Amino acid sequence: xxxxxxxxxxxxxxxxPQRISILEAIYSLNHPTADDITRHIxxxxxxxxxxxxxxxxxxxxxxxxxxxxxxxxxxxxxDGLLTHHHHLHxxxxxxxxxxxxxELDKLLTDYFNKKRLNDxxxxxxxxxxxxxxxxxxxGVEYE
Amino acid sequence: xxxxxxxxxxxxxxxxPQRISILEAIYSLNHPTADDITRHIxxxxxxxxxxxxxxxxxxxxxxxxxxxxxxxxxxxxxDGLLTHHHHLHxxxxxxxxxxxxxELDKLLTDYFNKKRLNDxxxxxxxxxxxxxxxxxxxGVEYE
DNA sequence: GTATGTGCAAACTTTTTGCACTTCG
DNA sequence: CGAAGTGCAAAAAGTTTGCACATAC
Numbered sequence: 440x441x442x443x444x445x446x447x448x449x450x451x452x453x454x455x456p457q458r459i460s461i462l463e464a465i466y467s468l469n470h471p472t473a474d475d476i477t478r479h480i481x482x483x484x485x486x487x488x489x490x491x492x493x494x495x496x497x498x499x500x501x502x503x504x505x506x507x508x509x510x511x512x513x514x515x516x517x518d519g520l521l522t523h524h525h526h527l528h529x530x531x532x533x534x535x536x537x538x539x540x541x542e543l544d545k546l547l548t549d550y551f552n553k554k555r556l557n558d559x560x561x562x563x564x565x566x567x568x569x570x571x572x573x574x575x576x577x578g579v580e581y582e
Numbered sequence: 583x584x585x586x587x588x589x590x591x592x593x594x595x596x597x598x599p600q601r602i603s604i605l606e607a608i609y610s611l612n613h614p615t616a617d618d619i620t621r622h623i624x625x626x627x628x629x630x631x632x633x634x635x636x637x638x639x640x641x642x643x644x645x646x647x648x649x650x651x652x653x654x655x656x657x658x659x660x661d662g663l664l665t666h667h668h669h670l671h672x673x674x675x676x677x678x679x680x681x682x683x684x685e686l687d688k689l690l691t692d693y694f695n696k697k698r699l700n701d702x703x704x705x706x707x708x709x710x711x712x713x714x715x716x717x718x719x720x721g722v723e724y725e
Numbered sequence: 726g727t728a729t730g731t732g733c734a735a736a737c738t739t740t741t742t743g744c745a746c747t748t749c750g
Numbered sequence: 751c752g753a754a755g756t757g758c759a760a761a762a763a764g765t766t767t768g769c770a771c772a773t774a775c
Contacts (some may be wrong), residue, residue: 453729453774473765488732493765495730511650511658514764527702538699546693550686559670559679562713570705596749596754616740631757636740638755657739 450502457487461495465505465519470535472514510535525566534572593645600630604638608648608662613678615657653678668709677715 443462447454460483464476471479473492480487496517499505506518510528516535525538547564586605590597603626607619614622616635623630639660642648649661653671659678668681690707 455730455774457731474763486732489764490733490766491731494767497766498730509652511652527699530705536702540697542697543693546689550689554683554685556670556681558716559711560714560716561711562673564712565710567708567710568702568704569707571703573701573703598749598755600756617738629757631759632739633741633758634756637742640741641755 446504450504452498452502456485457491458495460485460487461492462499462504462519465517470508470516470518472516474514476517508535523563525568527572528567528569529572530569531571536572538566538568589647593647595641595645599628600634601638603628603630604635605642605647605662608660613651613659613661615659617657619660651678666706668711670715671710671712672715673712674714679715681709681711 443459444454446462447458452458460480461476464479465471468475468479473489473496476496477487477489477492480492496505499517500507503521504519506521508516508518508526510516510533518537520537522539523544525540525543527536527538529535543566544564551561551564586602587597589605590601595601603623604619607622608614611618611622616632616639619639620630620632620635623635639648642660643650646664647662649664651659651661651669653659653676661680663680665682666687668683668686670679670681672678686709687707694704694707
């Protein structure tokens with residue numbers, strides 16, 4: 440909790456109950472939508488306006504606290520993991536898992552250092568890996 | 583034109599003027615949105631209902647004629663390129679370019695054949711490469 | 726105290742849906 | 751002719767906005 444307040448003030452953001460709740464929601468939910476976040480907070484205790492949720496999320500992105508992620512399935516989702524990573528997307532459900540692999544990142548960096556693209560300056564590469572979660576990992580739903 | 587009709591009937595779809603126009607629009611525009619497609623068709627000559635556009639696009643996806651692509655910028659876009667490829671996303675505009683690289687695909691396949699992921703069966707890997715288009719390639723707008 | 730943040734409701738954008746009518750094969 | 755596709759307009763879903771009030775610092 441203290442940690443969350445620090446994160447906010449470190450970015451020069453005023454610490455409000457709404458912002459703490461939203462940040463907490465992002466960390467405890469798996470790549471939630473704005474609506475997932477709103478429902479999570481309302482379930483806990485406090486009310487929050489949907490407009491506030493969108494405004495706060497936009498502010499968080501602007502300050503680099505979170506990122507947007509998209510899928511070809513549905514709406515915008517939010518990701519609180521800031522270290523560089525990729526995503527495993529289920530082809531069977533809306534489940535998305537983070538995938539961190541520095542060895543892979545090095546492989547890609549080396550590859551694109553050799554093979555320069557014409558007229559394009561790469562800033563960031565992220566893999567969207569689609570497939571099936573095996574065992575009992577699939578079908579996990581938010582909330 | 584004959585080509586487009588063939589593409590439709592090969593997939594067991596009835597050939598209608600609307601479907602031909604939509605397919606033609608996807609091929610001539612660069613990763614258009616549904617609205618880009620609608621405006622393109624209306625500009626050409628014929629009218630078309632927005633509902634029809636969405637229904638037809640859904641049908642095309644179902645039959646594997648096109649794919650959806652998403653960005654964290656805006657709405658759903660459609661892609662008529664069926665061979666496996668990746669995307670270069672401009673960080674300065676909405677421009678997206680296709681990127682085909684079989685050598686890279688082989689590298690990735692080999693990598694993931696060795697390094698198996700726990701409990702995840704990979705079906706497809708697509709790279710979202712963000713960066714800047716240099717020279718006069720940037721700022722190209724649809725329409 | 727002042728700048729910033731929030732709630733609320735209205736508006737906007739994108740996408741979906743139902744149903745009568747039309748068209749393809 | 752029958753199944754499938756289209757137009758239209760209404761509705762749903764997701765997101766943005768303006769403004770009065772509230773709160774953090």
